[in-house]
Amino acid sequence: MKKISLRLLVFLSLTLFSLSVSGEQKKTITIKGSDTMVILVQKWTESFPDKSVQFQVTGGGSGTGIAALINGTTDICSASRPLKPAEIQQLKEKYNSNGVEIKVAIDGLSVYANKKNPLAKISIEQLRKVFTGKITNWKELGGEDHKIVLYSRENNSGTYEYFKDHVLEKQDFDPAVQHMVGTAALVNAISKDKWGIGYGGAAYASGVKDLAVSLDENGKAELPTEANILSNKYPISRYLYFYLREAPKDETKKFVDWVIGKDGQKVVKEVGYFPLKKK
Numbered sequence: 001m002k003k004i005s006l007r008l009l010v011f012l013s014l015t016l017f018s019l020s021v022s023g024e025q026k027k028t029i030t031i032k033g034s035d036t037m038v039i040l041v042q043k044w045t046e047s048f049p050d051k052s053v054q055f056q057v058t059g060g061g062s063g064t065g066i067a068a069l070i071n072g073t074t075d076i077c078s079a080s081r082p083l084k085p086a087e088i089q090q091l092k093e094k095y096n097s098n099g100v101e102i103k104v105a106i107d108g109l110s111v112y113a114n115k116k117n118p119l120a121k122i123s124i125e126q127l128r129k130v131f132t133g134k135i136t137n138w139k140e141l142g143g144e145d146h147k148i149v150l151y152s153r154e155n156n157s158g159t160y161e162y163f164k165d166h167v168l169e170k171q172d173f174d175p176a177v178q179h180m181v182g183t184a185a186l187v188n189a190i191s192k193d194k195w196g197i198g199y200g201g202a203a204y205a206s207g208v209k210d211l212a213v214s215l216d217e218n219g220k221a222e223l224p225t226e227a228n229i230l231s232n233k234y235p236i237s238r239y240l241y242f243y244l245r246e247a248p249k250d251e252t253k254k255f256v257d258w259v260i261g262k263d264g265q266k267v268v269k270e271v272g273y274f275p276l277k278k279k
Contacts, residue, residue, distance in 0.1 A: 027251045028054040033065020033078035035182045036159050036201040037240055040105065040271045041078050044259055047267050053251045059182065062158030069243055070094065075252060077243040080107065080201075081158035095245050102242040104259050106274040108202040108224030109163065109236040111211040112151075112187060114194045119143040121212040121221035124235055127167050130197065133174030138195065150177040151186050151198035159183070162238055163199055199236075202229075203272030226274050240273070 031041055038059040045055035065077035070090045083091075083099060091099045111122060119141060122130075129135040130148060139145045152173060153160040164170060180186035183200035190196040191207035202210070202224045212221035215235050228234040248256045258264045265275035 027052070028056055029076065029252055029255060030056045030058075030074045031076045031078055031242075032058045032060065032068045032074040034062045034080045034158055034240070035059040035153075035184075036080045036107065036157075036204075037078040037105075039203065040240070040268065040273055043267050043271050044255075044264060047263070048255055048258060049263075050251070050254060053255065061154065061156040062161075063156035066243065069099070069245060072245075075244070076256075078104075079158050079241045079243055080238065081161050082241065083243060091245060097246055100244045100247055102244070102256060102260065103239045103276060104242050105240040105265075105268045106229060106276065107238055107240050108229045108234055108274065109159065109199055109238065110202045110205045110224050111213055111236075112190050112196075112198045112200065112205060112208040113211050114190055114192075114196055115207075115209050116194045117143065117209075119211065121214065123214045123217045123219065123221070124167060125216055127213070128169065128171070131163075131168055131173055131177065132171045133176065146195050149193055149196045150174060151189055151193075151196055152177045152179050153183065153186065153200065154179045154181055159200055166238075167199075167236065201273070226269075229274050230277060237274075 031045070038057065041057050045057055062079040062081050065074065065079055066083065066087055068074040069077040070087065083101065088098050091097055111127065113119060119138065122141060126135065126141055131150060131152070135141065136148055137145065138148055164173070178189070180189060183204045186198045186200055187204050187206065187208055190198050210223055212223045213235055214221040222228045222234045224234050224237070229237045242256060242259070244252070260276065268275045
């Protein structure tokens, strides 16, 4: 009886030890935020060489990801805009930290049109007038005589906020704008609407065409190519970010270091975004 009890005790001890070791080996890193960055983040997590690390990737918009970071429900926030002062203050009050900002890629903000639309270029000033309702017909831009149909990201999107701040100069969008949940949905809508126009990450421009963009009507219009974005010739580009509550450690640090390293930046280019400029 004592032998059986001893054997059982040893078996249970080894089993519990094995489960403990197994649990320690599997770390799940949660990443939540920018819809613009979802396809890039998913590709990063699939390509990360340490297969003992698991990932949970969700979108919802930069604002949603930042809220999750503040609430402690995600390890990493992916964002297509910088943190606002009020968000930094919330992190400071809750965690005694301003948060950690890590630039992970560069994105050109494309202006999408339907492939059947003959218009090839647009200026920043014209874009501002189009999305604030001051220009409502394609013929005012040199196109065909038809009403312009506006598509935008939703207001919890970092892309929406960037476009409003940098293109509209903080003016309100035309109330006629149709707000789409995610860039993929916006691109899909424009691909089916000859008279539609919208904006979003360069990597999503599949099934639609990019309009060349100039600073003003007399300036040279440029497409969001890597050369034009990295040389600052294309007028609408931005960094993409990871935000954390504190400096990354252990598996999270290994992942972040890999993302901004040579192999992670190769993935950036493969997906259709632009790698960080070499220092």
